[in-house]
Amino acid sequence: MSKFLLSRRTLLKSAAASLVGAPFVGGVETATAAGLTIGIVYVGPRDDFGWNQAHAVAAVELKKVPGVTVVEEENVPETIAVQKTMESMIQLDGAKLIFATSFGYFDPHMIEMAKKYPDVEFRHAIGLWQKDKHPSNAGSYYAYLHQAHYVDGIAAGLSTKTNKLGFIAAKPISSVLQNINAFTMGVRKVNPAATVQVIFTGDWSLPVREAEATNALADAGCDVITCHVDSPKVVVETAEKRGVMCCGHNASQASLAPKGFITGAEYKWATIYKNFAELLSKGEKLPNFERGGYDRDYVRNTAFGPAASEAARKAATAAIADLKANEPYVAGELKDNKGNVVVPAGKVVDNYDVFLETTNYLVEGVIGSAG
Amino acid sequence: MSAVTADPVSPEPSRLAALGPAVEAVIVPIGAVAAAAALFSLFLLVLGKSPLTFFELLWRGGFGTAFSWQNTLIRTAPLIFTALCVALPARLGLMIIGGEGALVIGGFAAAVVALPMIGVMPGWVAMPVMFAAAALAGALWIGFVGYLRHVRAVNETIASLLMFYIAVAVLNFFVEGPLRSPTDPNKPSTAPIGADFKVGSIPGLDVHWGLVVGVVLAIAAHVLMTRTTFGFAARVTGGNVRAARAQGLPVGKLMIATCALAGACAGIAGYFEVAAVSGKANASLIAGYGFTGILVSFLARHNPIAIPPVAVLFGGLAAAGGLIQRRMGLPDASVQVLQGLIFLFILVSETVYGRLSLFSPETRR
Numbered sequence: 036m037s038k039f040l041l042s043r044r045t046l047l048k049s050a051a052a053s054l055v056g057a058p059f060v061g062g063v064e065t066a067t068a069a070g071l072t073i074g075i076v077y078v079g080p081r082d083d084f085g086w087n088q089a090h091a092v093a094a095v096e097l098k099k100v101p102g103v104t105v106v107e108e109e110n111v112p113e114t115i116a117v118q119k120t121m122e123s124m125i126q127l128d129g130a131k132l133i134f135a136t137s138f139g140y141f142d143p144h145m146i147e148m149a150k151k152y153p154d155v156e157f158r159h160a161i162g163l164w165q166k167d168k169h170p171s172n173a174g175s176y177y178a179y180l181h182q183a184h185y186v187d188g189i190a191a192g193l194s195t196k197t198n199k200l201g202f203i204a205a206k207p208i209s210s211v212l213q214n215i216n217a218f219t220m221g222v223r224k225v226n227p228a229a230t231v232q233v234i235f236t237g238d239w240s241l242p243v244r245e246a247e248a249t250n251a252l253a254d255a256g257c258d259v260i261t262c263h264v265d266s267p268k269v270v271v272e273t274a275e276k277r278g279v280m281c282c283g284h285n286a287s288q289a290s291l292a293p294k295g296f297i298t299g300a301e302y303k304w305a306t307i308y309k310n311f312a313e314l315l316s317k318g319e320k321l322p323n324f325e326r327g328g329y330d331r332d333y334v335r336n337t338a339f340g341p342a343a344s345e346a347a348r349k350a351a352t353a354a355i356a357d358l359k360a361n362e363p364y365v366a367g368e369l370k371d372n373k374g375n376v377v378v379p380a381g382k383v384v385d386n387y388d389v390f391l392e393t394t395n396y397l398v399e400g401v402i403g404s405a406g
Numbered sequence: 407m408s409a410v411t412a413d414p415v416s417p418e419p420s421r422l423a424a425l426g427p428a429v430e431a432v433i434v435p436i437g438a439v440a441a442a443a444a445l446f447s448l449f450l451l452v453l454g455k456s457p458l459t460f461f462e463l464l465w466r467g468g469f470g471t472a473f474s475w476q477n478t479l480i481r482t483a484p485l486i487f488t489a490l491c492v493a494l495p496a497r498l499g500l501m502i503i504g505g506e507g508a509l510v511i512g513g514f515a516a517a518v519v520a521l522p523m524i525g526v527m528p529g530w531v532a533m534p535v536m537f538a539a540a541a542l543a544g545a546l547w548i549g550f551v552g553y554l555r556h557v558r559a560v561n562e563t564i565a566s567l568l569m570f571y572i573a574v575a576v577l578n579f580f581v582e583g584p585l586r587s588p589t590d591p592n593k594p595s596t597a598p599i600g601a602d603f604k605v606g607s608i609p610g611l612d613v614h615w616g617l618v619v620g621v622v623l624a625i626a627a628h629v630l631m632t633r634t635t636f637g638f639a640a641r642v643t644g645g646n647v648r649a650a651r652a653q654g655l656p657v658g659k660l661m662i663a664t665c666a667l668a669g670a671c672a673g674i675a676g677y678f679e680v681a682a683v684s685g686k687a688n689a690s691l692i693a694g695y696g697f698t699g700i701l702v703s704f705l706a707r708h709n710p711i712a713i714p715p716v717a718v719l720f721g722g723l724a725a726a727g728g729l730i731q732r733r734m735g736l737p738d739a740s741v742q743v744l745q746g747l748i749f750l751f752i753l754v755s756e757t758v759y760g761r762l763s764l765f766s767p768e769t770r771r
Contacts, residue, residue: 080738108728110738113593113690115683119477120728126473127466127729139593143685 070102074124078137085266088286093304113139149173179328181217183300187282188221193347198229201252203262233403239265249273296340329358371396438755442747467729468722482721486620487675488699494668496708504566505672506696507573508544512673515543517687529602544673545666552665556658595688605682616678627710
């Protein structure tokens with residue numbers, strides 16, 4: 036027995052020794068000798084018809100820029116794995132700029148890497164960076180998708196027949212509430228009699244509950260349904276199956292609803308990505324906190340689908356033109372759905388006003404509760 | 407190999423015969439991995455990708471540079487702990503697959519006991535307390551599975567798996583409710599434990615101390631199972647429960663104690679996820695280490711001493727996965743396909759042991 040154990044031990048030992056001894060030959064090899072390498076990290080699959088796809092679509096655009104190499108990695112969890120992915124992109128691919136596209140990548144993972152690699156720029160796709168707290172080679176970029184939801188609302192408000200619309204939302208947090216409110220304001224601007232029923236599913240990706248919610252809204256008589264969940268695929272497909280109209284979110288879902296699609300709110304991260312690539316190529320400093328909406332070409336609406344009426348197309352196109360000119364769309368008097376005044380009469384809220392980012396209420400016309 | 411068995415008196419064949427099982431224990435898994443790699447190469451060829459490039463990148467991303475090694479080793483640590491959570495009960499014939507649940511509960515417990523100590527206690531007080539809390543929570547979690555098995559004859563495999571879902575629910579309930587910290591508005595988490603309570607890196611390496619603790623635990627588990635009466639009793643029970651009972655061995659106590667030890671190992675994995683990586687407890691604890699640990703334990707044939715090298719192999723696969731994705735344009739799932747194939751071949755290879763006449767010269771089967 037002891038002989039057997041000893042020999043196995045010796046074997047393992049020598050195997051381990053040969054494994055450890057071998058690798059440190061040969062230096063780090065980089066993928067590109069010249070030019071700029073940019074890494075993009077996704078938390079989910081690139082073809083999720085949602086948040087990740089919105090970034091992946093931009094990556095495709097970014098790849099077309101001469102001199103830029105894009106390296107991408109999908110399904111990277113918010114653990115030490117993402118730190119190592121970023122580091123691998125820097126060490127093995129020579130990345131000089133990293134886009135971290137999931138919320139949980141920021142603290143501690145991206146911050147740790149920014150401290151460790153001060154010569155590499157790190158940017159995170161939600162506005163979390165603070166000047167006094169975080170490294171200067173890190174930063175945030177964000178796009179006002181609610182502007183595109185407002186346009187959705189205008190098109191939807193003119194397309195509905197029942198004057199009942201539905202909104203399926205993940206969690207009652209500020210960015211989600213902003214989109215529900217913007218959609219409702221769009222609807223009510225062109226159709227003051229209409230209401231928007233909201234259902235919160237409780238999490239970013241709950242396909243079964245999303246399907247149930249879509250069916251429940253359709254049963255309740257809603258004839259336009261939209262959503263703010265990670266991947267709107269289930270909602271859009273279910274709505275199409277039920278024969279109701281829909282608006283998209285995050286990326287284009289037009290192909291999923293060939294009959295009922297009106298339009299959708301899409302990020303246009305490509306604008307930011309290409310701007311950043313250009314700035315870095317010129318050796319200029321990247322902004323640490325970048326944000327904007329239609330005025331900066333950071334969001335867009337999906338091309339109108341067959342369900343969008345002529346009137347809806349016209350009104351939505353006009354609204355887009357206003358937003359491009361940075362015309363504010365939130366103005367007093369605005370009440371929440373409990374009757375409290377949130378924007379007093381006569382006051383106009385600028386599109387860049389941080390007041391919008393502190394949204395913790397649902398506006399008049401929304402049926403549902405944020406609490 | 408009858409040529410070798412021809413003269414049973416000569417010392418050479420008997421030494422070979424003694425070596426047989428050891429050589430077999432190395433050759434068979436390696437053969438299984440090689441077969442999985444061969445089949446995976448076919449899969450790549452069908453996809454129109456070069457297997458050569460794949461394995462070259464696998465080597466470079468996992469082991470080819472100093473950075474790759476650190477990347478591999480940092481992913482190795484949690485796998486050692488969670489594999490031990492499978493391997494120890496397996497010695498008693500128990501199949502525990504819910505190590506992920508003990509990891510989640512362990513990490514959660516570590517973060518919770520840290521809460522009242524943040525800013526009050528020094529690190530040298532808080533860190534052992536957190537470590538102990540994680541190990542204890544994990545021990546209770548899987549120990550309970552052993553208890554159910556012993557007292558109510560509940561199938562431990564199913565019980566441990568279902569307990570994982572309870573662990574996730576407990577974590578989510580507290581992290582999204584009573585213990586939610588305002589510092590993470592969009593990703594519910596407990597309050598950050600702060601730099602004082604964090605576990606650092608092994609000097610000269612970008613790998614936290616979890617790796618060292620893991621290797622020490624694996625060696626300790628090996629000693630426990632091969633050099634102590636406890637281990638002997640456990641192996642007898644694993645060999646034949648009725649015989650063990652007839653011998654008067656405390657089978658129930660052995661089951662519960664081994665399950666508790668196993669759970670403690672997984673709980674410690676959770677401790678390092680919180681104390682060395684994220685600095686808080688949140689949904690990131692549910693990263694699948696517990697489930698990969700099952701594969702590692704099987705590949706190591708539930709032998710604690712073989713777990714660290716096998717965990718390095720799986721750590722390397724995970725570390726190289728990203729590079730392969732980026733360079734070859736393969737989906738993330740491709741490395742998982744390879745992992746799955748390896749697991750399958752390892753399971754199949756279990757039937758080969760003792761059947762290769764090369765390794766069992768005295769007996770023909």
